[in-house]
Amino acid sequence: MSNHTRLTHFILRGFAEAPELRSVVIFFFSLVYLFGLLGNISIITAVIRESRLHSPMYFFLKNLSFLDMCYTSVTVPKALVTSFRGSGVISYLECVAQLYVFITLSSTECFLLTAMAYDRCTAIHRPLVYGALMTQKLCSQLVAVAWLSGAMYSAFHTLNTFSLPFCGLNVIEHFFCDIPPVMRLSCTDYHLSEKVGFAVSSCVVMSSFALTLLSYVPIISTIAQIPSVDGRWKAFSTCSSHLTTVVLFYGTGSFMYLRPASHYSPTQGRVASIFYSILTPTLNPVIYCLRNKDMKVALQKLYCAKKN
Incomplete structure (x- = not known):
């Protein structure tokens, strides 16, 4: 190990192997990113301004929209720069920061979706005591726990990934720093770290998913x-x-993280990442607006007021 020089930067390859798709990728990423920002900002603004939406369900939705807005902002701007240039240089510390923030946001969304499931379970299964149980204090505490849990979970994965030595290959076959493509660049055997990370991810994510599903048992009943x-x-x-939202988030995210990094395919990884890190956060505002009359009315008021 003493003969190796520690890496100071990585190169994000992005979609460099298909240069004919660069214009398509730039247009698609830009369109989806702007649409997602507009949708999530609209929801946050509508919930704040419309008094009818000052309830626990919309409080969680407002936080989910904020999360989704940050979620895409961690990866898409850098991906656009990478696409413009053909490849992108990212420093070692920037890569560490991007991975930490990205995993924090994604895991926080996982925990927040669980809290939202509990909220819906209480509202439908115990409507008479819903107002007394789901107080503003409890809602704020659930959101705070989601953020804290996400930060701790991300800290583990960041340390587990970057405690490995990187001293040779530095080309990341992805458009952002993510666990599987980064871990595969280690100049030592990463399988132990991979197994530990996989075990922790399986326990945490599947526990959260199980709690979400259990919340739907009394709802359906x-x-x-x-x-x-x-x-x-x-x-x-x-x-x-x-x-x-739960089906989209867990369905696409589990494809990426609930499998060994040694089975990671760069092409499949990029495609899966587009779904869970870009499309799902962008579609959330559409999903909630199309199926929610109160949100539709609030958004109509918001934009009609701007026109007037």
Whole structure:
């Protein structure tokens, strides 16, 4: 190891192997990023301004929109620069910071979705005590715990990844610093770190996912007991947006992280990352706006007021 020189920077390869797609990638990333920013900022503004939306469900939605806005901002701007140049240089410390912030945001969203599932479970299964249970203090505490848990979880993965020595290859086959493509560049055997990271990820993510699913057991049970079809649909519509977001988030994210880094495919990794790190945060505002009448009304008021 003493004969090796520690790396000071990495090179993000991005989509350099397909230069004919550069214009498409730049256009797509720019469009999706701007659309996502506009959608999430609109939701945050509407929730703050509209008094009817000052409830626990929209408090969580506001925090989810803020998370999604930060989530895409960690990766897309750098990816655009990389696409413009054909490849992008990122310093060692910048790579560490990007991975830490990205994992913090993604894991915080995971925990926040669990808190939102608990909120929907309480609202539908125990409506008479919902207001007393889901106080502003409890909602703030749940969000704070989600952020703290995400930061601690990310700190583990960042240390687990960058405690490995990097002294040879420095080309990351991705458009941002992520665990699998970075770990594969280590100049020593990374399989132990890989197994430890995989075990922790499996326990934390699957536990969060299990709690989310368990929250839907009383929800489905309560909805099934509603006699009218309209009543059942109205009750289900209050959690259908959240359920859609959960399926998209866990479905795409698990493909990337719940498998060994040694099985990582650069092409598959980039495609999967586009879905869970860019498309899903961008689609969340659309999902919640299309299925929520109160949000539609609030956004109409927001934009009509601007025009007037």
